[in-house]
Each structure stands twice: as C-alpha cells, then as structure tokens.
Amino acid sequence: MYQTFCVVLDYLIYSRKVSIDSESKIGWVYYPGKAKEYYIREDLGRKK
Secondary structure: OHHHHHHHHHHHHHOOOEEEOOOOOEEEOOOHHHHHHHHHOHHHOOOO
C-alpha cells in the first residue's frame, strides 16, 4: 500500500535513518554501531 510506504519513509527520514540526495535517490545512513560510538562522545555537543 502506497500510503503505508509513505508513512514508513517519512518516519525513516525524520529519524535520520535514510536520506534523499539531489537525484531523489534514497540511501541508508543509519549504522547502529557507529551511532552508539558518537552517542557516548562528549565532544559532539550532546548533554547527558
């Protein structure tokens, strides 16, 4: 169903797990292992 597809795609874009480039191609950008490394780094501006 196209409506469900749009809802899922909107969620993935909002949660920054996919991105759309200038040619309208969708790419997966979420890597949990790397995200966890960045999450614990204090120099990236996130406050605990």
